[in-house]
Structure formats: C-alpha cells, structure tokens
Amino acid sequence: MYIKWMHIENYRNLADVTLSFHNDINYFVGENSVGKSNFLDLLEIIMDCHGFIESDFTDVNKPIRIDFEISLGELNYKSMYTADEGPTYRLRLEQVVQEVYPRLYRVTDAGIEPMPLSMIRHALYVCHRDTSEQELFSIPSSIYVELGQLLQAYVSRLEMPTDDFQREIVSLRKDLDPYCMLNIQHLVEVLSTSSAMERKYSADNVRLIMAVALKILAQIYMKVSSATTNLESLLVYDAKGYKFLPIFISVDEPELHLSPYLQRAVLNYYRQIATNENEEFLALLRDIFKIDGLLGQLFVVTHSTDALVDDYRHIIRLYRDENNMVCAACGVTFNFPKEVEKHLIMHFPEAKEALYARCIIIVEGETEYGSFTGFGKKLGVDFDYFGICLINARGESSISKLQKLFNRFSIPTVALYDRDVEGKYAKAHSNIFYTEEICFEMDFVSYLLAMHKRSIMDAIIKDIIDDARPMVTKDMARRGYAKLGITKSQIVQR
Incomplete structure (x- = not known):
C-alpha cells in the first residue's frame, strides 16, 4: 500500500503542488525554505487526523484541499472497501x-461521497524527526514493560544464547529507561543473530539500528493496542489471505546525528523493514x-x-519558479529510453550534489x-555562495544525457x-556552448601564444611530464594527432 500521488492546495508555502511518489522510498531535496519539512508536517496532520490551524492556510479565504491516490496493488482492503473494487482509491481532505x-x-x-475521518x-x-536514540524517551515506560514481556516470551521460545558481541551492545548505554534497554537487549538477541551483522557494523552502530527497530515496533504495538482501532480493521489481505499492516x-x-555511512545503513534498515526484506523482523511480527x-x-x-x-x-526536488511559487519535479515520472536510463543511474552518484544547486555547468573533462x-x-x-554546481561529465557522450536529467528536475x-563534436550535437538552445578552437x-x-605567454x-608541460623534462612525449603527440584529425606524416618537424 502506498500513496501514488498527492495534490496540495493552499497549505503553507505549498499552495498548488502535485507530487508523484515511488512505491517504497522517496527523498525530498532542494534549497532551504521550499517546503520539504512542511510536507512531513502535512503528512503527520493527515495520518493523525489533526485539524489545520489558521497559520497553515496560505489564504484564509480559501480551503485547504488535499487530493491523493492510494494504491493497494493486488491486495483488497476488506475492512474498508469491497472485493470487486479496483486497486487504487482517490481520497480528498478539505477544511476551511x-x-x-x-x-x-x-x-x-x-x-464525491463523504467518509468518516476515522x-x-x-x-x-x-514520524522520526530524530534518528538518534532521543525519541526513545518519548515512548511511555508502560509500553516498554508490556512490549518487553512479549519480547521476553519470544526470545525464550527461540532458546538462543547471548554472545559477547550482544552483551557489548547492551552495555554501551545506561541512561535510557531500564525497560527500554531490556527491549533493546531482546531485539539484539533476535535481530542481530547473524554473523553478518557483527562483521558489518560496530557494536555502537548495531545498537543504534536496534533502536530504530524498537521505535517502529513500539509504535506498531501502540497502534494495535489502541482502543480507537482494532487490529482487524488495520489489516490488508492479499488473495492468499496473508495479513499486512499499512505503514x-x-x-x-538523518545527517544531524549520523555519519555518512550510518545514514545509508539506517535508512536502508528502515526500507528493509517497510518492504519486508528483513526476515528476522518479519518472524518477530508474525x-x-x-x-x-508490512506494506510500507x-x-x-x-x-x-x-x-x-x-x-x-x-x-x-522542490524549487521555486519565476513567480516564487513552490513546484515539484518528481523522478518517478521521468521517461527516458532504456539505454539513457541505465546511463543516468550509473552516473547519478557523481551528480547528486547538483540536486541542491541553483544552476549547473556541465563540462566534458578534467581540464575544464x-x-x-x-x-x-x-x-x-x-560557486558555493551562488549555488553553482560544476560537473565533470567524463566524456562528451554523457553531457546531453545529464543535461536532459537536470532539465527534468528544473535546474538551469x-x-x-x-x-x-559540434556536428554531432547540434546547438539546440542558448545554454549549449562550444570552445572557440577544436578543444x-x-x-x-x-590564448597563451597570442598573449606571448609561451x-x-x-x-605547465614541465609540471605534467613525469620525468620533469620540458619535452613532448610520443604518447602526448599521438593523442594530439588523433584530436586534430591528422596523421604523423603531415607533421612538419622544426
């Protein structure tokens, strides 16, 4: 179950924005103050059934209107819809x-037909606004007590011994709620049993990842134990009768508290849990x-x-247009030929910084x-102050592909x-330039020769030649001939 798209009207600085989402993980990028965190606030208001306050309205004389479409794939949401309905459902929230x-x-x-807000x-x-362990303090101690009893019973059924690595993880923090630490201990015993976990992460990092699992597990427990909804009404069933919880x-x-490697590790762990790729966590849920x-x-x-x-x-990517209105460019909607798509995915790690830029200069090679x-x-x-990103395309064939991608993200x-290569790549618009000479x-x-700067x-030649002799090597000459399109016999020695 996932949100396919959402159209937002009159909410804060998201006055008229349409967003399309990937079915598992979505990253919001862009400059500061373009509404990225506002979207998370909106999602929290919607999912928790809160009302909008006056400051949420872009124009108080107009309603806030949120249209969105939910996809269930091949599943049927039996508690909410009938079995013969399609896999997607469009909903609208509106408030004056x-x-x-x-x-x-x-x-x-x-x-349109009214539905209960519930x-x-x-x-x-x-909602995890803090990827550190601080959010563990916001969960009531009574939840840790009740959840701990369930975890203890589960661990005892597994009959798994606690090794030295697991003891090291648990002993690192003593300032948390003791029942919380007990839950982390149980999760360490259950979820870090494979030797791969020990090889991949330090004890401190494993404990932090276990805290992520505990936060999700505790919030699932609070949800299914709440008097506002019963467990059966929360579940989605597939054709075979398997039960899934939408989340x-x-x-x-996440960068506020985590190193680059741990950012990726923690986010990947979130994704594994939400998409049912973590077998140990799945066994715990069952x-x-x-x-x-989970359908996450x-x-x-x-x-x-x-x-x-x-x-x-x-x-x-959220950005502002020429009228200072916030707009969105969503990668999931881009359609490129298969060959171009593979090329862009391969080169995307080198180009990610450009997503935060105000404009981009793409050059062909190292010299430029x-x-x-x-x-x-x-x-x-x-360049940093003005938000100019310089990208080395590592070859002229990559320039046009990268430029198409960045144009789709609405980055000048x-x-x-x-x-x-002027004949190969026709000058399509004013933002493509060519060198005056052949390269x-x-x-x-x-320029140096014209200015008598020999x-x-x-x-420069002396600096780049390995043996420090101011001479042109055969290899340098060969590459020069090839670039100029001439043969060695055409060269006149001086």
Missing part, C-alpha cells in the same frame, strides 16, 4: 479555516502480532548527498573541471562541448 477538523471524501468518476487511522504513520514512515534530516508483513512507504527529507539513494527515480573554479575566483564569483543547466586545451594554448605553457 472556521472548521476544527477536515472533511474526508472518496472521489470517483460519479462524484478511516485515515487505518494506516500507521511513524508510512517519515525521517527528517509471532507477536500475528501479521505476515518511506519519506525522507535530507540536505545530505550521502543519504540519497543512487537512483534519480526516488528523488523529489580543474579550470572553472579558479576562473570563477578570478571573476569574483563564489549550461553545457560546454569541444568544438570538434578546450587548444583554446588555452592559443613560458607559462612550457612550465
């Missing part, structure tokens, strides 16, 4: 400023709650390229990349090609 709570509607081709409670929402998880700025898995979707807000997945289809930053300094242009992009290096050499060129 005078109302305390929003109204919920189901939208069909025939029109229906929203049939999905579990887990939406949001994580805000035993304690008698459910077969993740929403991550981050300013860290280290946290991003290496696939543009999971990225949602090494020169442009110094060129900017000479002109008094600080300028490309610089060598003149020798960037030739531009540089021509000594600078000789110094």
Whole structure:
C-alpha cells in the first residue's frame, strides 16, 4: 500500500503542488525554505487526523484541499472497501479555516461521497524527526514493560544464547529507561543473530539500528493496542489471505546525528523493514502480532548527498519558479529510453550534489573541471555562495544525457562541448556552448601564444611530464594527432 500521488492546495508555502511518489522510498531535496519539512508536517496532520490551524492556510479565504491516490496493488482492503473494487482509491481532505477538523471524501468518476475521518487511522504513520536514540524517551515506560514481556516470551521460545558481541551492545548505554534497554537487549538477541551483522557494523552502530527497530515496533504495538482501532480493521489481505499492516514512515534530516555511512545503513534498515526484506523482523511480527508483513512507504527529507539513494527515480526536488511559487519535479515520472536510463543511474552518484544547486555547468573533462573554479575566483564569483554546481561529465557522450536529467528536475543547466563534436550535437538552445578552437586545451594554448605567454605553457608541460623534462612525449603527440584529425606524416618537424 502506498500513496501514488498527492495534490496540495493552499497549505503553507505549498499552495498548488502535485507530487508523484515511488512505491517504497522517496527523498525530498532542494534549497532551504521550499517546503520539504512542511510536507512531513502535512503528512503527520493527515495520518493523525489533526485539524489545520489558521497559520497553515496560505489564504484564509480559501480551503485547504488535499487530493491523493492510494494504491493497494493486488491486495483488497476488506475492512474498508469491497472485493470487486479496483486497486487504487482517490481520497480528498478539505477544511476551511472556521472548521476544527477536515472533511474526508472518496472521489470517483460519479462524484464525491463523504467518509468518516476515522478511516485515515487505518494506516500507521511513524514520524522520526530524530534518528538518534532521543525519541526513545518519548515512548511511555508502560509500553516498554508490556512490549518487553512479549519480547521476553519470544526470545525464550527461540532458546538462543547471548554472545559477547550482544552483551557489548547492551552495555554501551545506561541512561535510557531500564525497560527500554531490556527491549533493546531482546531485539539484539533476535535481530542481530547473524554473523553478518557483527562483521558489518560496530557494536555502537548495531545498537543504534536496534533502536530504530524498537521505535517502529513500539509504535506498531501502540497502534494495535489502541482502543480507537482494532487490529482487524488495520489489516490488508492479499488473495492468499496473508495479513499486512499499512505503514508510512517519515525521517527528517538523518545527517544531524549520523555519519555518512550510518545514514545509508539506517535508512536502508528502515526500507528493509517497510518492504519486508528483513526476515528476522518479519518472524518477530508474525509471532507477536500475528501479521505476515508490512506494506510500507518511506519519506525522507535530507540536505545530505550521502543519504540519497543512487537512483534519480526516488528523488523529489522542490524549487521555486519565476513567480516564487513552490513546484515539484518528481523522478518517478521521468521517461527516458532504456539505454539513457541505465546511463543516468550509473552516473547519478557523481551528480547528486547538483540536486541542491541553483544552476549547473556541465563540462566534458578534467581540464575544464580543474579550470572553472579558479576562473570563477578570478571573476569574483563564489560557486558555493551562488549555488553553482560544476560537473565533470567524463566524456562528451554523457553531457546531453545529464543535461536532459537536470532539465527534468528544473535546474538551469549550461553545457560546454569541444568544438570538434559540434556536428554531432547540434546547438539546440542558448545554454549549449562550444570552445572557440577544436578543444578546450587548444583554446588555452592559443590564448597563451597570442598573449606571448609561451613560458607559462612550457612550465605547465614541465609540471605534467613525469620525468620533469620540458619535452613532448610520443604518447602526448599521438593523442594530439588523433584530436586534430591528422596523421604523423603531415607533421612538419622544426
């Protein structure tokens, strides 16, 4: 179960925005103050059935209206819908400023029909604004006591011995609620049993990942134990009768407390749990709650390229248009030919930083990349201050593909090609430039010679040749011939 798309009207600075989501994990990127955290606030208001307050309205004279579509895939939500209905359902939340709570509607081709607002409670929402262990303090101690009894019974049935590595994990923190620590101990015994966990992470990192599992487990326990909803009404059934619990998880700025490697490890653990890839956690759910898995979707807000997945289809970039209105570019909606798609995914790790930029300069190779930053300094242009991202495409064939991707993300992009490929890549618009000479290096050499700066060129040659002799090697000459399209016999010796 996942949210396919959402249209937001009149909510804070998200006055008219349409978002399309990937079915498992979505990363919100962009500059500061474009509404990334506002979306997480909105998700919390919707899932917890809270009302909008006056400051949430962009225009108090208009209603806040949220349209969204939920997909159940091949599953049937028996407690909420009939079995012959389709796999997607469109809902609408609407509230005017005078109302305390929003109204919920189901939208069909025939029109709209009111629904009880309590229906929203049939999905579990887990909001982790703090990826450290601090959020463990917000869970009542009584929950740890009750959950601990279930975990203790589960551990005793497994009859698994506690090894030295597990004892080391538990002994690292003594300031948490003792019942909370007991739960972490049980989870360590259950979820870190494989030697792979010990090899991959330090004891401190394993304990932090176990804290993530405990937070999710505790919130599932509170949800299924709540008097507002019974467990049966929360579940989704597939055609074979397997039971799943819908869950939406949001994580805000994991980089605040975690190293780059741990950011990826923790977010990947969230994803594994939400998509039923962690067998130990699945076994725990089956035993304690008698459910077969989760139907989860993740929403991550981050300013860290280290946290991003290496696939543009999971990225949602928020930005402001020329009218200062917030807009969204959603990678899941992009359609590229298969060959281009594979190329972009392969090169995306090198280009992730550009998603936070105001504009991009794409160059062909190392020489241009090494020169442009110094060129900017000479002109008094600080690339970081102005949000200019310089990207080395590592070959002219990658420039056009990367430029298409960044244009789809609505990032102004300028490309610089060598003149020798001008016929291959026609100048389609004003943001494509070519060198004056056959290549960037030739531009540089021509300028130095025209300015009678031969000594600078000789110094550069001396610096780049291994044996420090100011001579052109055969290999350098061969590559030069190939670039100029001439043969050795055409060279006149001097």
